[in-house]
Amino acid sequence: xxxxxERLVAQLDREPLRPAYLIAGPEPLRVLEAADAVRAAARAxxxxxxxxxxPEGRDIDWNAVEATFRAPSLFASRRLVEIRLPTTKPGKDGxxxxxxxxxxxxSDVTLLVTGGEWSRQHGGKWSEAITxxxxxxxxxxxxxxxxxxxxxxxxxxxxxxxxxxxxQQLAERVDGNLLAAAQEIDxxxxxxxxxxxxxxxxxxxxxxxxxFDVFRLLDATLNGQPAQVVRMLSGLRxxxxxxxxxxxxxVMELSRAAQLAQxxxxxxxxxxxxxxxxxxxxxxxxxxxxxxxxxxxxxxxFVAEAGRVDRIAKGRGRPGQDPTDGWLALxxxxxxxxxxxxxxxxAA
Numbered sequence: 001x002x003x004x005x006e007r008l009v010a011q012l013d014r015e016p017l018r019p020a021y022l023i024a025g026p027e028p029l030r031v032l033e034a035a036d037a038v039r040a041a042a043r044a045x046x047x048x049x050x051x052x053x054x055p056e057g058r059d060i061d062w063n064a065v066e067a068t069f070r071a072p073s074l075f076a077s078r079r080l081v082e083i084r085l086p087t088t089k090p091g092k093d094g095x096x097x098x099x100x101x102x103x104x105x106x107s108d109v110t111l112l113v114t115g116g117e118w119s120r121q122h123g124g125k126w127s128e129a130i131t132x133x134x135x136x137x138x139x140x141x142x143x144x145x146x147x148x149x150x151x152x153x154x155x156x157x158x159x160x161x162x163x164x165x166x167x168q169q170l171a172e173r174v175d176g177n178l179l180a181a182a183q184e185i186d187x188x189x190x191x192x193x194x195x196x197x198x199x200x201x202x203x204x205x206x207x208x209x210x211x212f213d214v215f216r217l218l219d220a221t222l223n224g225q226p227a228q229v230v231r232m233l234s235g236l237r238x239x240x241x242x243x244x245x246x247x248x249x250x251v252m253e254l255s256r257a258a259q260l261a262q263x264x265x266x267x268x269x270x271x272x273x274x275x276x277x278x279x280x281x282x283x284x285x286x287x288x289x290x291x292x293x294x295x296x297x298x299x300x301x302f303v304a305e306a307g308r309v310d311r312i313a314k315g316r317g318r319p320g321q322d323p324t325d326g327w328l329a330l331x332x333x334x335x336x337x338x339x340x341x342x343x344x345x346x347a348a
Contacts, residue, residue, distance in 0.1 A: 002131065002138060005037075005139050023115075050080045083112070088122045102132065151170055165199040166199050214250070219286055222257070243326045254303050309329045
């Protein structure tokens with residue numbers, strides 16, 4: 001059965017855990033919260049063990065996953081087994097292991113598969129097998145015309161009442177960023193006094209999350225959104241931001257990606273590198289998408305180009321060789337990172 005994340009939460013309240021769940025889609029917050037709902041239901045229903053499998057190097061150790069399915073629980077308790085597939089593609093071996101589990105699911109195991117992407121091309125017999133014994137939950141991005149309803153529902157779930165004008169204002173401020181909206185709503189739950197919020201009160205309570213800050217700029221870059229990158233850079237420039245003030249974060253994120261690309265190219269433990277660099281689950285999908293777009297050598301080039309942009313912005317570019325202004329150079333760099341087809345922008 002296919003559900004939305006919201007319907008999944010209601011379903012979990014009405015029934016025991018199914019043997020398997022597949023939660024995937026392009027909206028990280030909704031995927032994360034739907035998976036959290038399954039974990040919470042598992043704890044409430046007495047699941048005492050949890051095992052997590054993520055890609056190490058290029059793939060998951062599917063033999064280890066299959067062995068886990070067959071092995072008895074250490075403490076005779078029920079287990080939640082999670083498989084995290086950033087691209088939601090288990091490959092031939094993974095599809096066989098998952099389908100085999102679904103054909104005869106152990107009574108003490110619930111399988112939770114999560115992924116950062118979803119389309120018809122991602123599905124197959126393995127996902128149909130999960131749907132046959134459990135639920136498929138697709139976390140689509142909230143469309144612009146749906147955002148106000150999503151915000152209103154989330155406000156109400158946190159016992160915060162707001163009139164239509166206040167909801168509209170919050171929607172404008174977060175500019176489609178669900179994570180920013182969720183953070184502001186959690187803050188409102190602490191600050192609101194129980195009365196219905198109107199637009200002036202909303203304005204006084206929330207930060208301007210629609211500002212084009214460097215953190216969201218880099219998220220758009222990693223997630224492959226070149227049009228968003230151009231728009232955010234334009235906003236930053238209009239706000240009077242200084243390029244040198246941005247470049248510290250830009251260089252740090254590109255250097256992180258270059259290190260990850262090196263680990264991936266050598267077949268290393270990418271999940272371990274994420275932990276070592278303290279890149280939490282919510283941001284890992286963006287890095288994984290970025291790593292799929294470019295080989296290791298190109299990330300080294302990006303880091304070097306960031307240094308050149310910084311020199312241009314500080315007026316230390318090479319005479320006669322750096323004719324562009326700093327904003328244009330930064331735009332070319334980040335668009336090239338966001339879109340693999342835009343590599344010509346960095347041509348010498």
